[in-house]
Amino acid sequence: MVKSTVIGAVAAVLATLCPPGQSVHYGGTLTLAGSADIDHLDTASGYYGPTFVLERAYSRQLVTAPASRDVSQASAIVADIAAEVPTQANGGVSKDGKTYTFHIKPGVDWDAPSGRRQVTAQDEVLGIKRLCNPAVGAGALQYFTDTIVGMKAFCDGFAKVTPDIPSIARYIQGNTIAGVRAVNDRTVVFQLVQAIPDFLDIMALTFASPAPREYLKYLPDSADFRQHVISDGPYRITGYTANKEITLGRNPAWNPRTDQVRKAYVDGIHVEEGLNQQQTFDAITGGAADSQWDVPPPSAQLGALAAAHDPRLEVMDVGLLEPYVAINIISPNNNGATSNVLVRQALEYAVNKADEINVIGGPNIAQTTCQILAPSSGAYQPFCLYPSTNDQGDPDKAKQLLAQAGYPNGLTLKMIHGDAGTQPAVAKSLQTALARAGITLQLTQVPRSDFYPKYMSNADYARQGAWDIAAVNWRPDWLGDNARTYLSPLLDGSGYTANSPTFGNDYGFYNSSVTNGLLQQAFSSPDRTTANNLFHQAEVQALTDAAVIPMGHQFAVYLHTTALHNANWYPNGVIDPTNVWLDPKH
Missing domain, CATH: 3.10.105.10 (Dipeptide-binding Protein; Domain 3)
Incomplete structure (x- = not known):
């Protein structure tokens, strides 16, 4: 019943989301084949191309970059869970360029264990605080410590905390970042050390994702955490076996009317790991997989595919x-x-x-x-x-x-x-x-x-x-x-x-x-x-x-079958799984 409701909602908005002049199809399972596992499932620390593929499916940010083959379009930051991109014209950016105010859309919900729940400004504050946790911190923490008032002081203090669940929760709940403030449930304000021309680019990174309060119950990105990832995107993780496979299905809490970026054509995503480079290539060319996960074709085949301008190879x-x-x-x-x-x-x-x-x-x-x-x-x-x-x-x-x-x-x-x-x-x-x-x-x-x-x-x-x-x-x-x-x-x-x-x-x-x-x-x-x-x-x-x-x-190269369509690859150099569709009989 829930799945039918979600698919119906997708169909209802499909006309406004489909690429012009193309006949799309929704349904089926996108199968990705490759070698290794993700680096992290926690958005606070994930910093690896294949990880970005999955994060696009189960996480959202205040703002994001759209999937497009047009570099200028892919560089143009758009609203995601924020109601609009803050600018000086709409009052979201102060005249001195040092204050950014984001308003979160109603209807952007977590698929929480207790039931769907609105993503809040407090969740965004928690997401930023978790970046410098002493267990598994962010790979590019300096983006935030260099730009946000009080972030470095907060992180310096966090670095001294014992990396266990109660100590991390106490520090997060007992300390604030001077430059990150939830004004109310749906308004969050960032104060910057100076005007930062690329601050919106930083906020579009998955590092800047909000975090649900349930994450305080787990050690960041621990094995236990990886079994309890909570989604606000169109898909949720339904199965994770380290170094073997990852499965995602539709998230019943996702409302497509709040998401103009992710089209969610396929019903699910299946990542098959443990294959070598040749096995991955054979799986794709033989039709057992739709596209690559983490390894490109072997060098000899890669060179030949590129020289022939094979349409299955995205360059x-x-x-x-x-x-x-x-x-x-x-x-x-x-x-x-x-x-x-x-x-x-x-x-x-x-x-x-x-x-x-x-x-x-x-x-x-x-x-x-x-x-x-x-x-x-x-x-x-x-x-x-x-x-x-x-x-x-x-x-x-x-x-x-x-x-x-x-x-x-x-x-x-x-x-x-x-x-x-x-x-x-x-x-x-x-x-x-x-x-x-x-x-x-x-x-x-x-x-x-x-x-x-x-x-x-x-x-x-x-x-x-x-x-x-x-x-x-x-x-x-x-x-x-x-x-x-x-x-x-x-x-x-x-x-x-x-x-x-x-x-x-x-x-x-x-x-x-x-x-x-x-x-x-x-x-x-x-x-x-x-x-x-x-x-x-x-x-x-x-x-x-x-x-x-x-x-x-x-x-960057990406091999896929002819049954996969709309393989748009910006902004992260790999296909956006929320925007591809498969042939109806595939």
């Missing part, structure tokens, strides 16, 4: 920095070799970027790069500090720098990598390239599902020297003027100490007062031009310090 320019090499600056190995800028600069010259591009699928999929920022970023200015012929590296220059650093006979480094996708091949390519410069690379393979959440996000492994370098990737959190989304998470170490439990996405703890200062100036700049020039200076400084090794800007 998307979202400014993806992949691969790049994170360098563990605090590793104790080799008497702290990687803390020496000359060693890190030697690594910049030693890598063979051209070979890495071939390994991941060839020039139809990626282009070599000297930079962190992609050409699509508003702050991009081309430069190259470590040039080489045909981007194949300069092992002689690398040897020279190693000798100057005190390693005339080379050295041995450790690299950790995942066991799926292109990670093993990328690691082998790096091992071969570095050997030319006298650097022996010891490879350690770990499960893909553990690579980021267990190893890269846990600062203990960096401090212990479990790894010296790692090939990772980065997808910007929004489009256009988005230098903050690259440089703040990857390079700003000011929010951490050498003893922090995590360094966020600054995996190797690069922490330069010069770079941090330039970034802070950029964050506080009143206009985009000044900010983008400062972002460029920060990028140059970080690469002079050889903080990371950019190797390629890759197109």
Whole structure:
């Protein structure tokens, strides 16, 4: 009875939601196939492309970015659970740009255990407070601590709290964030440290999702939490088995009339995990799955599909920095070799970027790069500090720098990598390239599902020297003027100490007062031009310090069957599962 009501409501508004000139179909189950699990189901900490796919289905934010193939449209923030996007014209933004007021729509409900319940301003305040919980905090916490009045002080205090359920609940209930206030049940106000031009982009992230009060009963993102996720989106999690499968069905508390972004054509979503790259490809091309979950096609097939412009392969320019090499600056190995800028600069010259591009699928999929920022970023200015012929590296220059650093006979480094996708091949390519410069690379393979959440996000492994370098990737959190989304998470170490439990996405703890200062100036700049020039200076400084090794800007790729339609992939570079539909007989 409930399901019929929900489908009827969807049908009632379908005419206003369907893409013009297209015949759509609702119903069926969207099947995604892939290798690894999500990093987190808790929106406070989820920070992984496949996780964003599911979060789009079961969570909502005050504002969001629409799914569109048009970059300008996908960059235009729209209202989600807020009644409207706050502006100075409608009174939602103060004249000085430092106060944002959001009014929550009536009828946006939680699928709570006790029954459907209105999402409130207090829920939004709770969602923001949970971001810096000491158990599993947000991956890009600095977006919020840099912008919201009192957020850093609140988080500094939270960091001292014992990471257990009662201690976390007491701190949240007994402390406030000066700049986040629920005026009434449906009005929440944010006070900023200064006018922030991209604050709405930050608030569109799933980190900024409201949280129901029931979440205080669970340790954030614990195994118990993952069995009790509460939805305010069109789908709810109906089953979760770690590293095996995730299922979602329609959420009976979702009212499509309150949601102009998620169309919810399919009845359910099924994620099948545990497949390798070839098995995933075979499942999709054989019709057993509708699209990929987390791993792209194998490199040989990927290159062929891209060259043939196969309509089943979505190729998307979202400014993806992949691969790049994170360098563990605090590793104790080799008497702290990687803390020496000359060693890190030697690594910049030693890598063979051209070979890495071939390994991941060839020039139809990626282009070599000297930079962190992609050409699509508003702050991009081309430069190259470590040039080489045909981007194949300069092992002689690398040897020279190693000798100057005190390693005339080379050295041995450790690299950790995942066991799926292109990670093993990328690691082998790096091992071969570095050997030319006298650097022996010891490879350690770990499960893909553990690579980021267990190893890269846990600062203990960096401090212990479990790894010296790692090939990772980065997808910007929004489009256009988005230098903050690259440089703040990857390079700003000011929010951490050498003893922090995590360094966020600054995996190797690069922490330069010069770079941090330039970034802070950029964050506080009143206009985009000044900010983008400062972002460029920060990028140059970080690469002079050889903080990371950019190797390629890759197109995001997504393989699906011909039975899947409307695979719009902005804003997060993967398809929006709430906007696809399947052939009627599929």
